[in-house]
Amino acid sequence: MLQSVPTAQRDVLSPEKRAQARRRHLVALMLVAPFTVIYLLFLIYPTLRVIQLSFTNSDLTGAGAYNGVQNYTRLLREPTFWTALRNTLVFILLTVVPNTMLGLGLALLVLRLKRLKNLVLAAFFLPYVLPVSVVTNVWNWVLDSNFGLFNTLTGSTITWFQDPVWALPAVAFVTVWWTVGFNLLLFVAGLQGIAPEIYEAASLDGASGWRLFRSITWPNLWPVTSLILLLQLVAQFKIFDQIYLLTQGGPFDKTLVLLLYAYREGFQQQHGGYASAIGVVLMVAILVVSAIQIRVLNRGDRA
Amino acid sequence: MTTSQTTSSLPHTPAGALTARPRRFRLEQLPGALITLLTLLLAGAWVFPLYWAFVTSIKPENETIANPPTLVPQSVDFSAYSYIFQNSPIVRWYLNSIVSSLTITVLVLLLCMMCAYALSQIDFRGKRWLFWLILAGFMIPFQASLIPLFIFVNKLGMVNSYSGLILPQLAAPLAVVVYKQFFDQIPAELADAARIDGASEFRVLFSIFLPLNIGITLSLGIITFIAAWNNFLWPFIVMNDTEKLTIPVGITQVQSAYGVAYAKTMATAVTAAVPTILAYLIFQRRVTEGVMATAGLK
Numbered sequence: 001m002l003q004s005v006p007t008a009q010r011d012v013l014s015p016e017k018r019a020q021a022r023r024r025h026l027v028a029l030m031l032v033a034p035f036t037v038i039y040l041l042f043l044i045y046p047t048l049r050v051i052q053l054s055f056t057n058s059d060l061t062g063a064g065a066y067n068g069v070q071n072y073t074r075l076l077r078e079p080t081f082w083t084a085l086r087n088t089l090v091f092i093l094l095t096v097v098p099n100t101m102l103g104l105g106l107a108l109l110v111l112r113l114k115r116l117k118n119l120v121l122a123a124f125f126l127p128y129v130l131p132v133s134v135v136t137n138v139w140n141w142v143l144d145s146n147f148g149l150f151n152t153l154t155g156s157t158i159t160w161f162q163d164p165v166w167a168l169p170a171v172a173f174v175t176v177w178w179t180v181g182f183n184l185l186l187f188v189a190g191l192q193g194i195a196p197e198i199y200e201a202a203s204l205d206g207a208s209g210w211r212l213f214r215s216i217t218w219p220n221l222w223p224v225t226s227l228i229l230l231l232q233l234v235a236q237f238k239i240f241d242q243i244y245l246l247t248q249g250g251p252f253d254k255t256l257v258l259l260l261y262a263y264r265e266g267f268q269q270q271h272g273g274y275a276s277a278i279g280v281v282l283m284v285a286i287l288v289v290s291a292i293q294i295r296v297l298n299r300g301d302r303a
Numbered sequence: 304m305t306t307s308q309t310t311s312s313l314p315h316t317p318a319g320a321l322t323a324r325p326r327r328f329r330l331e332q333l334p335g336a337l338i339t340l341l342t343l344l345l346a347g348a349w350v351f352p353l354y355w356a357f358v359t360s361i362k363p364e365n366e367t368i369a370n371p372p373t374l375v376p377q378s379v380d381f382s383a384y385s386y387i388f389q390n391s392p393i394v395r396w397y398l399n400s401i402v403s404s405l406t407i408t409v410l411v412l413l414l415c416m417m418c419a420y421a422l423s424q425i426d427f428r429g430k431r432w433l434f435w436l437i438l439a440g441f442m443i444p445f446q447a448s449l450i451p452l453f454i455f456v457n458k459l460g461m462v463n464s465y466s467g468l469i470l471p472q473l474a475a476p477l478a479v480v481v482y483k484q485f486f487d488q489i490p491a492e493l494a495d496a497a498r499i500d501g502a503s504e505f506r507v508l509f510s511i512f513l514p515l516n517i518g519i520t521l522s523l524g525i526i527t528f529i530a531a532w533n534n535f536l537w538p539f540i541v542m543n544d545t546e547k548l549t550i551p552v553g554i555t556q557v558q559s560a561y562g563v564a565y566a567k568t569m570a571t572a573v574t575a576a577v578p579t580i581l582a583y584l585i586f587q588r589r590v591t592e593g594v595m596a597t598a599g600l601k
Contacts, residue, residue, distance in 0.1 A: 024425060024426070024427065025427050025428065027421075027425065027503070027504045027505075028421045028425045028427035028430075029427075031417040031418060031420055031421035031425070031504065031505075031508075032417070032418050032421045032422070032427075032433065034414045034417065034418075035414040035415055035417065035418035035473075035479065036418065036433065038414070038470060038473045038474055039436075039437070039440065039474045039476065041455075041470075042452065042455075042470060042471040042473070042474045043440055043443065043445060043448075043471075043474040043476075044436070044440075044443075045451075045455065046445070046448035046449075046451040046452040046455060047443050047445075047447075047448045049448065049451035049454075049455070050447060050448040050450060050451045053450065053451055060450070060453070060454065061454060061457070062451070062454040062458070106345075109338070109341075109342040109345070110342070112335070112338065112339065112342070113339065113342065116339075116343070118587070119346075120342060120343065120346045122583075122584070122587060123346035123347070123349055123350045124346060124349055125583070126349075126350055126353065126580065126583065127349070127350075127353075129529050129533070129579040129580060129582070129583040129590070130533070130576050130579060130580070131532065131533040131535060131550070131551035131575060131576070131579070132533065132535050132551065133535060133551045133552070133554050133555045133572075133575065134551070134554070134572045134575050134576045136555075137356075137554065137555075137568060137569070137571070137572040138352050138353065138355075138356045138569075138572055139352065141355075141356065141359065141565055141568065141569060142352050142355060144565075146368075147367070147368040147370075147565065149355055149372055152370050152371070152372055153372070177349070177352075182594065182598075185591060185594055185595065186594075186595065186598055189595055227598070231598065234444070237444075238444045238446050238447075240446060240536060241535045241536060245555060259446055259447075262447075262449075262450075263449070266449070266450045267450075267453075267540070272450050272454070275450050276450050276451070279446075279447035279448060279449070279450065280447070282444065282446075282447045283443070283444060283447045286442075286444055287442060290442070
C-alpha cells in the first residue's frame with residue numbers, strides 16, 4: 001500500500017518525495033475520475049437537483065420559479081397522493097413478508113435435495129433473470145380474462161388486472177413469482193452457513209424438527225432474514241415497472257403507487273416541480289423506513 | 304436420512320468388482336419422498352407459465368384459445384415467429400440491446416475496477432470522502448430523481464441516443480464496493496514487489512489484481528449484463544424512436560399493434576427472454592456468486 005509520508009517528516013519533505021506524492025495523486029485521479037465523474041453527474045447531481053426542483057414550479061425542461069413549499073402543501077391536500085401512499089403500503093404488505101417467508105420455505109425444501117438441488121434452484125430463480133415486460137406479457141396471457149389458462153381451467157371470469165379488488169393482489173402475486181428466487185438464493189446461502197455441529201449437538205440433546213428450527217435455525221438465520229426484509233422493503237417502495245405495464249395504475253387509481261404518481265405528474269402532466277416533491281417524499285420515506293427497520297430488526301438480533 | 308444406502312457400504316464380490324446393494328424401500332422414507340415430490344411439483348408449477356408461453360407461441364392462433372387448453376400443441380406452427388421478425392423491428396431491438404448491454408458491462412467493469420483499485424491500494428487526499436459518497440449511493444433510489452436526470456440528459460442533447468442510454472447506467476456503486484472488498488484481500492507483498500520492479504499502478508492493476516480476480520469479474524460481468532439487458536425504466540424514458548428501443552421496451556409496443564394475437568405476443572416474449580435465460584443457464588454458478596456478492600453488501 002502506498003503510504004503517505006508520516007507527519008513528523010513532512011516539514012523536511014524533499015523535492016523527490018513531493019514529486020512522488022504528486023505522481024501518486026495524479027495516478028489516483030486517473031483511476032478514480034472516470035467512474036466518479038459519471039457517478040457525480042448521473043446519480044448525485046440528479047438527487048440534489050430533485051430536492052431543489054421540488055421547491056419550484058418547473059415543467060419538464062427545468063425552467064421554473066421558486067414557489068416555496070407550495071408543492072408540498074399541495075401534496076398533503078391532494079387525495080390522489082394519499083391514495084398512492086396507501087396503495088404503496090398495501091402493496092408492500094402483500095409482497096415483503098410473503099416473499100420472504102416463501103423464500104425461506106422454499107430454501108428449506110431445496111436443501112433437502114441432493115442431485116436435484118441445482119435443477120430445482122434454477123427453476124425458482126429463472127423468473128428473476130427475465131425482463132419485466134416478458135413477465136408481464138406472460139402473466140397477462142395466463143390471467144387473460146377470456147382465454148387465459150387460469151380462467152379457462154377454473155371457470156372464473158375475473159378480469160384480473162382490471163378488477164378494482166383483485167388488481168393490486170394480482171400484481172403482488174406476479175411480483176412474488178418474479179422475485180422469490182433472489183430471496184431463495186440468499187436463504188440457501190444463509191442456511192448452508194450454519195455449522196452442522198450446532199445441529200448435531202442439539203439433536204444429541206433430544207431436540208428435533210420444529211424445536212430445532214425455532215432455537216437454532218431461526219436465530220442463526222436472523223441476519224440473512226433481516227437483510228432480505230430490508231432489501232424487499234426498499235425494493236417494493238420503488239415499485240413501478242410491473243404496475244405501469246399491467247394496470248397503468250388503474251382501474252380508477254386502485255393500483256396507483258407513489259412512483260407511478262410521480263411519473264404521471266412529471267412526464268404526462270409536465271408538473272416537474274410537483275413530481276419532484278413526490279420523489280423527495282419517496283426518498284425520505286425509504287430512508288426513514290430503512291432506518292426504523294434496521295433499528296427494530298437488529299434489536300431482535302441482540303436478544 | 305438414507306445413511307444405510309451410502310456407497311461406502313457397497314459389498315465387494317471375490318473378483319473385486321462392486322455390486323450395488325438392492326434398494327429396499329423403507330416405510331419411514333415415505334414422508335421424505337412425498338415432500339421431495341411436492342418440491343418437484345412446486346418447481347414445475349413455478350416454471351410452468353414459461354413453458355405455457357413457449358407452447359402458445361408455436362401453436363396456430365386458433366389452437367391458442369382452444370377449450371380445453373392443449374398442454375402439448377396439436378400442430379406446431381412457427382408462423383408467429385416469422386411474422387414478428389418480418390413485421391416488427393425486433394431484430395433491430397436485439398441489436399440495440401446487445402450493443403448497449405455489452406458496452407455497459409465492459410465499461411462498468413473497467414471503470415469500477417479502476418476506481419476500486421485506487422480506493423483499495425493508493426493513499427490519496429479525499430479518499431475516505433469518496434468512499435462514503437459511493438456507499439451513500441446505495442440508499443439513493445435513482446427512480447426518485449428521474450425527472451432531473453431526464454432534464455439533464457435532455458440539456459446535454461443525449462435524449463434518444465446511445466450515450467444518453469448508456470452513461471447513466473454506468474453509475475454502479477455496487478461494483479466498486481465489491482471490487483474493493485476483493486482487492487483489499489490481495490496480500491500487500493504482491494503489489495509491492497511489482498512496484499519495486501518499476502511497474503506502474505495501471506500495470507499492477509491489470510497484470511496482477513485483475514488476473515487474480517477473474518472469478519468475481521465474470522460474476523459481476525454476467526449480472527451487470529443481465530441487469531442492463533433487463534433494464535426497462537430508463538430506456539423507456541430516454542428513447543423515443545421505435546427503431547432505437549431495447550428489447551424489453553420494444554415488446555411492450557407491439558402488444559397493441561398485434562391486437563388480440565396470443566401466439567405472436569408470446570413469440571415476442573419468448574424471443575426477448577432467450578438471451579438472459581441462456582446466460583443464466585450457462586453461467587449459473589457465476590450468477591449465483593454475483594447475486595450473493597452484491598446482496599452481502601447492503
